[in-house]
Amino acid sequence: MKKYHVLFERGEHRWTVLYMDPKKPADILDSNEYLISHRDDHILLDPGGFAVFPAVLSTLVQVVDPMKINRVFASHQDPDIASSLSLWQEINPQIKCYISWLWKSFVPHFGGTEETYISIDDKGMVIDLGGYKLDVIPAHHCHSAGNFHLFDRQAKIYFSGDIGAALLPDDQRHLFVQNFEAHIPHIEYFHRRWLGSNDHKNAWCARVAELDIQLLCPQHGSIYKGEQVKQFISWLRGLNVGSASNRSVSL
Ligand SMILES: [Fe+2]
Numbered sequence: 001m002k003k004y005h006v007l008f009e010r011g012e013h014r015w016t017v018l019y020m021d022p023k024k025p026a027d028i029l030d031s032n033e034y035l036i037s038h039r040d041d042h043i044l045l046d047p048g049g050f051a052v053f054p055a056v057l058s059t060l061v062q063v064v065d066p067m068k069i070n071r072v073f074a075s076h077q078d079p080d081i082a083s084s085l086s087l088w089q090e091i092n093p094q095i096k097c098y099i100s101w102l103w104k105s106f107v108p109h110f111g112g113t114e115e116t117y118i119s120i121d122d123k124g125m126v127i128d129l130g131g132y133k134l135d136v137i138p139a140h141h142c143h144s145a146g147n148f149h150l151f152d153r154q155a156k157i158y159f160s161g162d163i164g165a166a167l168l169p170d171d172q173r174h175l176f177v178q179n180f181e182a183h184i185p186h187i188e189y190f191h192r193r194w195l196g197s198n199d200h201k202n203a204w205c206a207r208v209a210e211l212d213i214q215l216l217c218p219q220h221g222s223i224y225k226g227e228q229v230k231q232f233i234s235w236l237r238g239l240n241v242g243s244a245s246n247r248s249v250s251l
């Protein structure tokens with residue numbers, strides 16, 4: 001079972017993160033799952049892989065009736081993002097999955113039908129969650145060729161998928177980044193290797209630097225808070241990506 005923490009709550013609007021399963025198999029990369037709830041409408045961001053589904057579900061039932069999760073958002077096509085989709089569909093056969101148009105004919109290999117998938121155009125879109133607007137922000141090639149993040153302008157929370165992801169040793173797994181400088185060794189290799197293009201990386205940095213972000217929430221590792229968000233964007237802007245030559249973290 002995972003832990004969970006309410007990141008934001010105002011009236012009927014809430015962000016909950018599921019994180020750190022103490023019984024997670026050592027060979028599986030840890031992941032964070034984020035639930036946004038507005039009134040009685042719920043969307044799960046990057047619901048996770050097949051292998052972590054039991055841990056995610058057993059925690060989620062403490063937060064919401066899982067049958068009420070009628071939408072998931074897949075930042076990209078990786079197995080740790082959405083290979084659990086067919087299991088979510090068993091709970092709610094009407095569930096919908098937002099995914100880049102680029103992956104719409106690939107991700108159904110994980111399950112679902114023609115009606116399951118909602119294509120996201122390259123420019124992004126707005127998701128209406130019970131009348132509340134969530135912005136889908138393009139982040140192509142960061143790291144997937146068809147890649148999106150999600151921004152909640154009122155809560156000032158930015159879900160960044162694999163951007164900001166950290167590969168943390170068990171004794172340094174924290175919900176929030178404790179110290180940005182000390183965090184760098186855990187993120188450097190990941191970003192150098194998984195991001196293939198400095199042009200796209202720099203375009204993403206310029207785009208998100210304009211946004212008022214209080215929490216930057218990656219799919220792996222710790223959440224960046226307040227000033228650390230600017231520190232992370234500034235650090236990433238200066239990083240030469242697409243190269244693993246300066247290897248600083250073992251996979
Ligand atoms: Fe990925």
Ligand SMILES: [Fe+2]
Pocket residue numbers: 078080081161162219220
């Ligand atoms: Fe990932």
